[in-house]
Amino acid sequence: MMDKKNRLKNKANSYFDRANYKKAIAVFEEIYALDEYNEKIMLLRAARCYELIKDKRKAILIYIRVAKEYAESGFLLKAIASLKNVLELEPNHIETQELIADLYAKNGKIYEKKKPKVKSFIKNDTSFKTKKAKIIEEDITDAEDLIIEGDFIAKEDDFSEEEIFINQITEPIPPVMQDVIDASTLLKPLPEIPLFSKLDKEAFIHLMNKIELKKYRKENLIIKEGDHADALYIILSGEVKILKEIDENSNIEIARLSEGSFFGEMALLGNSQRMASVEAATELELFVISKEMLDEIMNKYSSIRETLFKFYRNRLLYNIINFSPMFQKIEKEKRLTLIKKFRSKRLFANQIIIEQNGEIPGLFLVLEGNIKVYRLLENANRQDIITVSRGAILGEMSLLTGSKPMAYCSTLVKTWVLRLPTEDFDFLRTEYPEVIDYLKNLKEDREYELDLLGKLNIGIY
Numbered sequence: 335m336m337d338k339k340n341r342l343k344n345k346a347n348s349y350f351d352r353a354n355y356k357k358a359i360a361v362f363e364e365i366y367a368l369d370e371y372n373e374k375i376m377l378l379r380a381a382r383c384y385e386l387i388k389d390k391r392k393a394i395l396i397y398i399r400v401a402k403e404y405a406e407s408g409f410l411l412k413a414i415a416s417l418k419n420v421l422e423l424e425p426n427h428i429e430t431q432e433l434i435a436d437l438y439a440k441n442g443k444i445y446e447k448k449k450p451k452v453k454s455f456i457k458n459d460t461s462f463k464t465k466k467a468k469i470i471e472e473d474i475t476d477a478e479d480l481i482i483e484g485d486f487i488a489k490e491d492d493f494s495e496e497e498i499f500i501n502q503i504t505e506p507i508p509p510v511m512q513d514v515i516d517a518s519t520l521l522k523p524l525p526e527i528p529l530f531s532k533l534d535k536e537a538f539i540h541l542m543n544k545i546e547l548k549k550y551r552k553e554n555l556i557i558k559e560g561d562h563a564d565a566l567y568i569i570l571s572g573e574v575k576i577l578k579e580i581d582e583n584s585n586i587e588i589a590r591l592s593e594g595s596f597f598g599e600m601a602l603l604g605n606s607q608r609m610a611s612v613e614a615a616t617e618l619e620l621f622v623i624s625k626e627m628l629d630e631i632m633n634k635y636s637s638i639r640e641t642l643f644k645f646y647r648n649r650l651l652y653n654i655i656n657f658s659p660m661f662q663k664i665e666k667e668k669r670l671t672l673i674k675k676f677r678s679k680r681l682f683a684n685q686i687i688i689e690q691n692g693e694i695p696g697l698f699l700v701l702e703g704n705i706k707v708y709r710l711l712e713n714a715n716r717q718d719i720i721t722v723s724r725g726a727i728l729g730e731m732s733l734l735t736g737s738k739p740m741a742y743c744s745t746l747v748k749t750w751v752l753r754l755p756t757e758d759f760d761f762l763r764t765e766y767p768e769v770i771d772y773l774k775n776l777k778e779d780r781e782y783e784l785d786l787l788g789k790l791n792i793g794i795y
Contacts (some may be wrong), residue, residue, distance in 0.1 A: 338479075339365055339373070346379070355383040365733060371407070374400050375571075378416065385423065394420050398430065411594060415570040415619055431539045455484045495736035537635055544627055550618040557598060557612040565624050566642075568596040577611040590615060596645075603646045647750075650701045654752070658699065658725055663768040672766060676752040681745045688729055688743035696753045698728040699772075703749025707775045709741040711794070718793040719784065721746065730773040741786065755781075 342365045349358035366373045371629055377400050384393035397419045404413035420430040445670055516735075547570075550556060556567065559579050573592045577585040587609070597612060632639035651673070655661055661669050676699065681687065688695060700722060707719040707728070721743055722728065732739045733756065754762075760769040762769050787793065 339368055342368075346376075350379070350383065353386075355387050359383045370403075374403055374412075378419075383421070390423050391489070394423060394427070397423075398433070399576060401433070401554075411568075411570050415540070415547060417619075418542065418545070418621075421543065422547060425543070431542070432540065434542050461466070541631060541635075541766040544631075546624075548620050548622050550614040552614055552616055552618075554614045554618070555611065556614060557608050557610075559608050559611040561608045563598065563608060563625065565622050565739070566596060566598045566619040566628055567612075568623070569593050570619040570621060573615040574618065575613045575615045577613055579611070585611060593652055599642055599646055600649060603642065647687075647701075654699055654701065654725070658727075660699075660727060660769055660772050663772070664766065670764070672762075672769070673752075675758050675761060676754050679751050679753050681749045681751065683747050683749075685749075686742055686744045687751065688732075688739050688741070690740065690742045691738045694729070694732045694739065694754045694756050696729060697733055697759060698743075698754075699752040700724055700726040700728070701750040701752060703751075704746040705749060706744050706746050708744075708793075709742050715794050717787065718795075719787060728772070731777050733778055734770075736771060 342361055346358050346361035346365065349355070349361060350743035359380045362376040362383070366376040366380075377396055381393045381400070384396065385392070395415045401413040401416035404410075404416060414434055417430050417434045420427055424430075549570075556574065569591060571593055573590050574597070575587050576589040576591065576597075578588050579585050595606070598608075600609065628642075632642065655669050655673055661672070664672065678701075681703070687698060687705070702724055704721055704723050705726070705728065706721050709716055709717050709719065728743050729739075731737075760771075
């Protein structure tokens with residue numbers, strides 16, 4: 335049967351390429367009749383042919399038929415994508431709007447997932463100026479809105495393996511890396527449409543009317559590395575290749591994403607440039623959400639905002655574990671044990687996390703944001719040392735020597751850090767000598783830089 339299907343597909347594609355759409359329709363429908371479960375896409379191609387010959391009514395009927403078949407088979411994204419085609423042909427097609435919402439409401443219940451709870455321990459840690467010891471159980475997604483107490487937001491999140499890894503947000507992995515932690519092996523899949531799982535019927539219809547459906551041919555470029563971020567993408571069908579630039583003339587494929595995944599949120603939420611190119615590996619259908627639309631729906635629907643930032647948070651954690659030099663010489667199982675010793679901390683701008691000649695608050699890893707490192711000299715002048723960002727490590731000099739911090743570290747913007755408490759640093763000495771070796775080398779480099787800055791009187795004002 336496979337040979338017969340392939341012959342018919344070649345025949346149908348030949349008719350289509352020659353714009354003989356009526357004959358192409360007949361062959362597409364014949365292929366579907368041979369294998370209704372696996373060849374629903376043939377009906378979609380037939381519907382496209384009806385569009386091209388201006389028979390909108392038949393095209394709509396086929397799109398609705400395919401949507402129902404996909405829904406019955408449990409392919410909710412594909413069902414909605416098929417119905418989205420109807421709305422593109424007839425934007426005010428009320429029956430289709432209602433059908434999209436009904437399909438979502440009936441099937442979406444099985445995808446609902448409660449927001450994870452984590453215990454947050456606020457200890458009698460004078461260096462963090464907390465008011466009193468207590469235990470709070472809060473949603474991690476609410477961390478941005480907490481009130482500042484003293485120098486810090488009064489919250490530190492414990493996070494577990496389940497909080498760090500979600501299989502739909504796997505970051506591109508350089509092929510030369512060994513023992514990379516694969517998120518897809520750690521959890522069951524997330525909801526098929528996690529961004530939309532808490533929207534009510536009216537909100538969902540509103541969103542579907544605004545989202546753009548785009549189709550790409552194999553090898554079409556979707557995102558170019560270095561470009562400004564202007565949209566978020568959700569894969570409805572097909573696969574994309576993640577490409578990293580090696581030099582001006584060549585790229586290397588470092589990952590693939592398939593149906594149900596979304597991409598583009600890192601640069602969009604982090605206000606940065608695209609970190610990789612994305613190309614269609616197969617014929618592809620995407621939902622495209624522009625930055626303006628994303629801002630609108632995040633402001634209007636808190637559940638979408640929470641889900642996106644949770645994915646963003648997890649991808650940042652995933653990057654730290656797999657790509658930070660501090661973790662590279664550690665076996666992947668031991669990396670998980672170590673990362674669980676850290677606490678997640680959200681900070682506002684202009685907060686001092688390390689104070690010159692103050693207490694030693696711990697070891698910091700910067701997940702997102704910018705931190706200025708500076709020191710006050712004996713003559714009361716200030717000397718700027720460096721501004722660090724994502725991936726930077728701070729606090730290792732004092733922890734290794736037991737001396738007071740030699741400089742201030744202060745946030746410039748909203749910043750997200752991981753903190754290993756001072757009392758847990760001895761755990762590194764006994765269990766992670768590889769990390770201690772890395773930190774010692776980092777300390778020596780920074781001592782040399784500080785000495786050089788002092789001799790050259792750079793950055794003083």
